[in-house]
Amino acid sequence: MPEVITKDKIAELPDRSQLKVAVDTIITRAARELIKKKSIELQLIEENGSQKEEKQKNDQDAERGIVTVVGRDRVGIIARVAGILAESNVNILDISQTVLQGFFAMIMIVDLSSSRNNFSELRQKLEDSGEEMGLKITLQHEDVFRYMHRV
Amino acid sequence: MPFSYTTDEVLETIRMVELENLDIRTITMGISLRDCADPDLKAAGKKIYEKIVRTAGNLVDVGEELERKFGIPIINKRVAVTPIALIAEAAGEDDYCYLAQVLEKAAVEIGINFIGGYAALVHKGFTLGDQIMINSIPTALAETEHVCAAVNVGTTKAGINMEAVYTMGKVIKETAERTADRNGLGCAKLVVFCNAPEDNPFMAGAFHGVGEPDCVINVGVSGPGVILHVVKNNPEADLGTLASLIKQTAFKITRMGELFGRAASKKLGVPFGVVDLSLAPTPAVGDSVADILEAMGLERCGAPGTTAALAVLNDAVKKGGAMASSYVGGLSGAFIPVSEDEGMSRAAAEGALTIEKLEAMTCICSVGLDMIAIPGDTSAETIAAIIADEAAIGMINKKTTGVRIIPAPGKTPGDYVEFGGLLGRAPVMAVNQFSPAAFVRRGGRIPAPLQALTN
Numbered sequence: 001m002p003e004v005i006t007k008d009k010i011a012e013l014p015d016r017s018q019l020k021v022a023v024d025t026i027i028t029r030a031a032r033e034l035i036k037k038k039s040i041e042l043q044l045i046e047e048n049g050s051q052k053e054e055k056q057k058n059d060q061d062a063e064r065g066i067v068t069v070v071g072r073d074r075v076g077i078i079a080r081v082a083g084i085l086a087e088s089n090v091n092i093l094d095i096s097q098t099v100l101q102g103f104f105a106m107i108m109i110v111d112l113s114s115s116r117n118n119f120s121e122l123r124q125k126l127e128d129s130g131e132e133m134g135l136k137i138t139l140q141h142e143d144v145f146r147y148m149h150r151v
Numbered sequence: 152m153p154f155s156y157t158t159d160e161v162l163e164t165i166r167m168v169e170l171e172n173l174d175i176r177t178i179t180m181g182i183s184l185r186d187c188a189d190p191d192l193k194a195a196g197k198k199i200y201e202k203i204v205r206t207a208g209n210l211v212d213v214g215e216e217l218e219r220k221f222g223i224p225i226i227n228k229r230v231a232v233t234p235i236a237l238i239a240e241a242a243g244e245d246d247y248c249y250l251a252q253v254l255e256k257a258a259v260e261i262g263i264n265f266i267g268g269y270a271a272l273v274h275k276g277f278t279l280g281d282q283i284m285i286n287s288i289p290t291a292l293a294e295t296e297h298v299c300a301a302v303n304v305g306t307t308k309a310g311i312n313m314e315a316v317y318t319m320g321k322v323i324k325e326t327a328e329r330t331a332d333r334n335g336l337g338c339a340k341l342v343v344f345c346n347a348p349e350d351n352p353f354m355a356g357a358f359h360g361v362g363e364p365d366c367v368i369n370v371g372v373s374g375p376g377v378i379l380h381v382v383k384n385n386p387e388a389d390l391g392t393l394a395s396l397i398k399q400t401a402f403k404i405t406r407m408g409e410l411f412g413r414a415a416s417k418k419l420g421v422p423f424g425v426v427d428l429s430l431a432p433t434p435a436v437g438d439s440v441a442d443i444l445e446a447m448g449l450e451r452c453g454a455p456g457t458t459a460a461l462a463v464l465n466d467a468v469k470k471g472g473a474m475a476s477s478y479v480g481g482l483s484g485a486f487i488p489v490s491e492d493e494g495m496s497r498a499a500a501e502g503a504l505t506i507e508k509l510e511a512m513t514c515i516c517s518v519g520l521d522m523i524a525i526p527g528d529t530s531a532e533t534i535a536a537i538i539a540d541e542a543a544i545g546m547i548n549k550k551t552t553g554v555r556i557i558p559a560p561g562k563t564p565g566d567y568v569e570f571g572g573l574l575g576r577a578p579v580m581a582v583n584q585f586s587p588a589a590f591v592r593r594g595g596r597i598p599a600p601l602q603a604l605t606n
Contacts, residue, residue: 002205004201004204004208005204006260007260009561010601023322028206028260028261029211029212029260029261030259030261031260058362066156068161070162070165074462085574095154096158098158104160107156107158110158119220120219123222137224138165138169140164140168140222141220143410144164144223144407144410145160145161145164147407148158148164148406148407
């Protein structure tokens, strides 16, 4: 059974001390806030680390995302988005694009399994560059679309 | 690798999330506390605290991880526990408020929005523990912030416990008075049920039923904004066509609940319970069930035709939702709260919507009279009689009904009551001034109806 660390336990520790915990330890919200406040250093101890790594990799194998870009058409949209994806080592699996009365809509299906950035970092990057170009760029997990539109 | 989605499909999903407030309303972890009973109330409290913190310690983290992964917000992360009356009864104490404090402490520790289950099931009668528990509700709700209470006073199989109904009338009054400085906010955390579901993920009425496993994840979906968009875009469609369009949309919304439920269940290593198909509004503009009814063609929600429009909506949501999830449960119906729904609140303020009309609406959709502010001088007998009416509707129609009503201290019809956040604001609604006192005081038990004799 994993250990549980609560606020009360942290309150007993001196400020700026070190706390060693196993990777699967449950640290509650309130405890984490106090850890931050007291500048306590958390050290995670890996138990049978190899097993954990492998599991994570398997989890990520199936990760695909859908990037949508919507806005006014201009030169270089695809290049820019593809550039960001390449930087993060994200492969583009499928791409479709339409321009209707100057209105640009692009949909990309991307493979995130070997991405250098995690999902929310990549999303942030895309959103930021979308804002610079005056476009709405979103990244969403493929499961959302699969669940909603395919039975 | 077949992974083609049409542009329309992709953009539809993006639009739902970005523009129409599509969200997961709640992920609620049900936790059994049956192994926490102890003759010493303090020891029971310790066991309860440890079990909740251990079992749900990761709940908020996992919820936030899923929000990031799928890009859809989860508004509430909550915990529902076994009705406390069942657990506390083993201790020979005469006040269970200590356990409300324990639940509060656990809720704050793990960072959830609400914890439900300060509850008692008394549809056929009270045990000593039930009585102690119910008497402690006003203090418990006044002294805690995150704890929600529920009492089940009737079922189709058992009839209605009128003693409990009268008691709850008094408890609601007292709860309002104990939280008078906050407009009677305590009452917003208290539901009186008939046919209470055991797997409801929605507050304030969530508790972990006795037939449930040790721990379970239930999901409540939302999406009035998405349905509103569909209704608005089809002003010419006849009602059969409209029902079909709502059905298709409800299917898509519910699939998100299914996705989140399965993912959360896998991450937390806890079985997936149910998706609750309720259409749950928020005070946000455009996230209103009343707006949908008005988009269907009513000048104001509450106008003649409102009950019929709600019937179309509620049934279509269920039909679409039922196909989208492997397990459907909880309340599963459109919610019609007043303060939590901007459109309902407006209709009530303009006099289009009355308590009597709301009562009629509860005959065909779930939940009942929800988040309604009434004058502070309403008597306990009148509140009890409102509960009895609502429970009778539930009992006869074999459905869940509830009453979450706030006799706002010092307020009269026309005043506004602010609860803040997702609880919203509501006008104080007028209550029928004729007295039901003699009827309520008769007490006893309303016998189970003929509908109960199904065996």
